[in-house]
Amino acid sequence: MRRVNHIETLVADSRYAIRGFRKQPGFAALAILMLALGTGASTALFSLVNAVLLRPLPMADAGRLLMLWEDDGSERGHRSTPAPANFADWRTQNHTFEDIAAASWLTFNLTGEGEPERLTGLRVTANYFTVLGVKPAVGRLLAPADDNLQSGHVAVIGYQLWQRRFRTDPGIVGRTVNLNGQPYTVVGVAPAGFQFPGSGADLWVAPGFTQGDLAQRNAHLLFVTGRLKPGVSLKQARADMQTIARRLETQYPRTNTHIGIALVPLREYYAGDIKLALKLLLAAVAALLLIVCSNLAHLFLARGAARRKEIAIRAALGAGRARVVRQLLTECTVLAFTATLLGALLSTLAFPFLVRLIPSTFPSSAKPHFDFTVLSFAGGLAVFTALLFGILPAIKAARLDLNVILKGGAGKGSARGAFGRLQGGLVATEVGLTLLLLIAGGLLVESYVHLRSVNTGFHAQNVLTVETALPPGKYAELARRTNFYRQVVEQTARLPGVIKAAYVNFPPLTLDGGTSSFFIEGRPRPAPGEQPRGANRVATADYLQVMGIPLLTGRFLGENDGPQGPQVVVINETLARKYWPGEDPIGARIRFGNGGPNQIVYTIVGVAGDVRQMTLDAPPYPEMYFAATQGGPGGSFFWPHVLVVRTAANPLPLVASIRRIIAGVDPDQPVANVRTMISVLNSQMSGRQTQAAILAAFAISALLLASIGLYGVLSYAVEQRRTEIGIRMALGARHGEVIRSVIAQALRWTTVGTILGLAGAFALTRVFSSLLFNVSASDPKIFAGFTLVTLAVTIAASFIPARRAATIDPVVALRQD
Numbered sequence: 001m002r003r004v005n006h007i008e009t010l011v012a013d014s015r016y017a018i019r020g021f022r023k024q025p026g027f028a029a030l031a032i033l034m035l036a037l038g039t040g041a042s043t044a045l046f047s048l049v050n051a052v053l054l055r056p057l058p059m060a061d062a063g064r065l066l067m068l069w070e071d072d073g074s075e076r077g078h079r080s081t082p083a084p085a086n087f088a089d090w091r092t093q094n095h096t097f098e099d100i101a102a103a104s105w106l107t108f109n110l111t112g113e114g115e116p117e118r119l120t121g122l123r124v125t126a127n128y129f130t131v132l133g134v135k136p137a138v139g140r141l142l143a144p145a146d147d148n149l150q151s152g153h154v155a156v157i158g159y160q161l162w163q164r165r166f167r168t169d170p171g172i173v174g175r176t177v178n179l180n181g182q183p184y185t186v187v188g189v190a191p192a193g194f195q196f197p198g199s200g201a202d203l204w205v206a207p208g209f210t211q212g213d214l215a216q217r218n219a220h221l222l223f224v225t226g227r228l229k230p231g232v233s234l235k236q237a238r239a240d241m242q243t244i245a246r247r248l249e250t251q252y253p254r255t256n257t258h259i260g261i262a263l264v265p266l267r268e269y270y271a272g273d274i275k276l277a278l279k280l281l282l283a284a285v286a287a288l289l290l291i292v293c294s295n296l297a298h299l300f301l302a303r304g305a306a307r308r309k310e311i312a313i314r315a316a317l318g319a320g321r322a323r324v325v326r327q328l329l330t331e332c333t334v335l336a337f338t339a340t341l342l343g344a345l346l347s348t349l350a351f352p353f354l355v356r357l358i359p360s361t362f363p364s365s366a367k368p369h370f371d372f373t374v375l376s377f378a379g380g381l382a383v384f385t386a387l388l389f390g391i392l393p394a395i396k397a398a399r400l401d402l403n404v405i406l407k408g409g410a411g412k413g414s415a416r417g418a419f420g421r422l423q424g425g426l427v428a429t430e431v432g433l434t435l436l437l438l439i440a441g442g443l444l445v446e447s448y449v450h451l452r453s454v455n456t457g458f459h460a461q462n463v464l465t466v467e468t469a470l471p472p473g474k475y476a477e478l479a480r481r482t483n484f485y486r487q488v489v490e491q492t493a494r495l496p497g498v499i500k501a502a503y504v505n506f507p508p509l510t511l512d513g514g515t516s517s518f519f520i521e522g523r524p525r526p527a528p529g530e531q532p533r534g535a536n537r538v539a540t541a542d543y544l545q546v547m548g549i550p551l552l553t554g555r556f557l558g559e560n561d562g563p564q565g566p567q568v569v570v571i572n573e574t575l576a577r578k579y580w581p582g583e584d585p586i587g588a589r590i591r592f593g594n595g596g597p598n599q600i601v602y603t604i605v606g607v608a609g610d611v612r613q614m615t616l617d618a619p620p621y622p623e624m625y626f627a628a629t630q631g632g633p634g635g636s637f638f639w640p641h642v643l644v645v646r647t648a649a650n651p652l653p654l655v656a657s658i659r660r661i662i663a664g665v666d667p668d669q670p671v672a673n674v675r676t677m678i679s680v681l682n683s684q685m686s687g688r689q690t691q692a693a694i695l696a697a698f699a700i701s702a703l704l705l706a707s708i709g710l711y712g713v714l715s716y717a718v719e720q721r722r723t724e725i726g727i728r729m730a731l732g733a734r735h736g737e738v739i740r741s742v743i744a745q746a747l748r749w750t751t752v753g754t755i756l757g758l759a760g761a762f763a764l765t766r767v768f769s770s771l772l773f774n775v776s777a778s779d780p781k782i783f784a785g786f787t788l789v790t791l792a793v794t795i796a797a798s799f800i801p802a803r804r805a806a807t808i809d810p811v812v813a814l815r816q817d
Helices: 002-023 025-054 084-093 128-132 159-166 234-251 266-271 274-306 308-316 321-357 372-398 402-406 418-452 478-493 543-547 573-579 652-665 677-720 722-730 735-767 780-806 810-816
Strands: 065-071 097-111 117-124 154-157 176-179 182-189 203-206 223-228 260-265 463-467 498-504 515-517 533-539 551-554 568-572 589-592 600-608 623-627 642-647 672-676
Touching: 002 025, 002 321, 025 266, 025 274, 025 321, 025 372, 025 677, 065 084, 065 234, 065 266, 084 097, 084 223, 084 234, 097 128, 097 203, 128 203, 128 223, 154 159, 223 234, 234 260, 260 266, 266 274, 274 321, 274 372, 274 418, 274 677, 321 372, 321 677, 418 677, 418 735, 418 780, 463 652, 463 677, 478 498, 478 642, 478 652, 498 543, 533 543, 543 642, 568 573, 573 600, 573 623, 642 652, 672 677, 677 735, 677 780, 735 780
Parallel strands: 117 203, 154 182, 533 623, 568 600
Antiparallel strands: 065 223, 065 260, 097 117, 097 176, 097 223, 154 203, 176 182, 463 642, 463 672, 498 533, 498 642, 515 533, 551 600, 568 623, 589 600
């Protein structure tokens, strides 16, 4: 019965709250909109946190899965993909993993059924899916027997490819598909949402690696994943693997000196650097929500003052303080749930922008959306905010002096008691949080501006990239590859509006393209682990000119650099400066190989400018440009597969013509990833741009809310001090003195808040300094500039209440008391 009574009371209180808000629609609308802003931002950001950090990964017992990388042992801990031979040793020598699997990215041309299509896949060890703990959607996954080449080539296709290309036909299992000119038997379909180790995986094939592949220690190209044995800790696994690393360093000093093993939990691999950005954004949205709740507390304090007589009558009729507090908190809760519902609806507008923050390692299905976890968070947030902004006004309203109120007294005093100090503290907190957000947002915006203006080393305007992939079986001969490149480049260059065209393996801002170590002829053999190394670029003639990469000295690669001529290479400025400091490297010779019959010697004929190859915020890496007509070092991984076209105007209208040219040269050659270099640049900056935009929006909103809050508090304080001000003016105080006293009160609160905000900003920005680019975490321009902005806005917000105080008529004010 008591429970029923409580429910009936709650329903009655809720109805009463709704009637009260209907009588004050302006108050209710303002409060709901402010709170919807805070809860909407919080819910949107939490949906991203849920997608990235909380939602279960599509693997069984994912907490035991680790990524294994080679580590150079430096202070920064540079990680790289492992060499196949190192993987083989790790797998056989460890004592802490159930098993370890490996994968390597590979492109495939799917032909024979409909139009040719370029697919991105992986060659994997047959234990790959077993280690990951994945179950098939249809058919089976890979088995140990699939590592045997005698069993034939098999493939597991991705769920999206199954839907898109094969129309979700379960009969795909057992069928043969043509990949790179080779027959592969489809044995199963991966589950929906599974795209490990990256969002672009379409299929996984076996056998992935021959015994010859697994003997290589110079090629670093594997993604290695291991599943810990039950009960084994990350610390134990790291100790075990470091023992193996030291053993391999002793056995293979030439390739393994200073090479350690880094173990990264799978969730951390997926999340990448976004965890730090999310912590910053969560701190920002928490600050914004606190400012909103502080403002609402001010509003409800003022509303409570206006309802003193109503509350006093209820108390006189028998309502105890607890009953009054419960009624007022119910009103806050009704408003909070309404605002949270509106905020949740508004948060969906932010989802398309938040997707830009998700690292590319995540499956494409990992997107912010509403689920039970997000909805539960929103509900809990409504209750939390209701208590946060409602409890103090409710307690104050319940502590009324009934005798004074019922006798007609207004109960107005100096507003300098405990609650006056509380309001001042709330204002100071708002100002401090606002300044903190302004400084953090300003640093991120300045960082983005610096990134936007960074010298990329090439000219991206009017450059189009078109990816093709030459199957190793069909194009094993250098002459056949060269003929394909020549025909496509020549025909493309003849299109109207095309200035130049060329082929390259990896254009800027796409992939590092792998590295190769070499020896410099005429110099002593380097110590193990200190061999010179550079990234490989294999390109046709005119590539550097097409990209607008300047030549600093020597010559470009040319049409005459053929297979019969001397092997030549152009190096970049970083490589020249690193290995020939203060010298002219033109004419120097570098050797690949250990002196056997397969060694290749190249002569340096030019030095080109540096480009940002991997990311805009990473310094240029040593690079070498080899002539595609001479093959270049390495296997098919380094073959040029990207057509780069410079045009006089927008290149996109030429895409159809380029597709026809490629199909005319090879009808089985699909085209993929057609995009402009401008779009590549924009995609590089989208994450930072979104971070800066979100934080800037929070900061501007906070500044607006803080100014509104200060205005409201001062207006309320002036109203509470009306009698006091009237007395002062009756005793001779001038209008200017009254204005200065009100502004002085605002400046006292603002000064305290500014000190708190600056202290918080100094601490916060150092924690998140890794998110900045070419910006000091304590940039004096940002700190000083936004401090002045905050002071100016607070003074402006306090001027209207100050003017109103100066217009109080002493006679009227004294008569009211």
